[in-house]
Amino acid sequence: MPDGSVKTQKSGIRMCKPDYRLLNQLLIILNYDNVEVVPISRKKKGRIYRSHIRELSHTDTSARRFINRHKHINLEGELRGRKRSMEDPLVIGRIIGEILDPFRSSVSLRVVYKNQYDVMNSCELKPSQIVNKPRVLIGGDDDLRVFYTLIVVNPDAPSPSHPCLKEYLHWLVTNIPATTAASFGHEIVEYESPRPTSGIHRIAFVLFRQLGRQIVHAPRWRHNFNTRDFAQVYNLGLPVAAVYFNCQRETGWGGRRA
Incomplete structure (x- = not known):
């Protein structure tokens, strides 16, 4: 079994284990501060479905808007770009963020x-x-x-x-x-x-x-x-x-x- 996934004992469904910290940072970048990504099974790699999103505040519609607008977003591509930016020495040194x-x-x-x-x-x-x-x-x-x-x-x-x-x-x-x-x-x-x-x-x-x-x-x-x-x-x-x-x-x- 490839790294980054685990098979459940009951259903045999393969559970994806991406970097959820990065996923949630991506949501913050997209201005969805009230939404987070939680670990769930995914049949199609790199796509967001309703069960992937948990709304932190039930009085806010951020999660619903995110699902409706980005349910076919390619998370893997977004994350690769995000990881590259996080490896930028200007990001690591907080030049980007504090100054730029x-x-x-x-x-x-x-x-x-x-x-x-x-x-x-x-x-x-x-x-x-x-x-x-x-x-x-x-x-x-x-x-x-x-x-x-x-x-x-x-x-x-x-x-x-x-x-x-x-x-x-x-x-x-x-x-x-x-x-x-x-x-x-x-x-x-x-x-x-x-x-x-x-x-x-x-x-x-x-x-x-x-x-x-x-x-x-x-x-x-x-x-x-x-x-x-x-x-x-x-x-x-x-x-x-x-x-x-x-x-x-x-x-x-x-x-x-x-």
């Missing part, structure tokens, strides 16, 4: 410190390695009429356990031509190197594609910046690329992330 909405990367973004430290998602860099602004290389179409905005923020300031200054803006560059580097753009807020004093901080580089060349006003202060609000104000839409690294004090080891 889910997006699909479509432009290459390379961040290099001191010409030797390539930033990879969830890698760790010490404050001494990130004193000077990095070299940020941007891909995209070979069209210099396309421009990008680069935002660098810290969602863990001043400490991951009490991030009352989140997001802290470390760098803001706009009007970066495609297939060039951040140095070719307009620096709105100059680079300030992260200097964490408590816990492990995430430093996120976020790239947006602009609708055209823009005039952007510098925020009044660096603390309590909001990437989502900024993107909405300047009609930037969803990000096209992002990468982050972890940073803690020079002599730090281990530390608290949240």
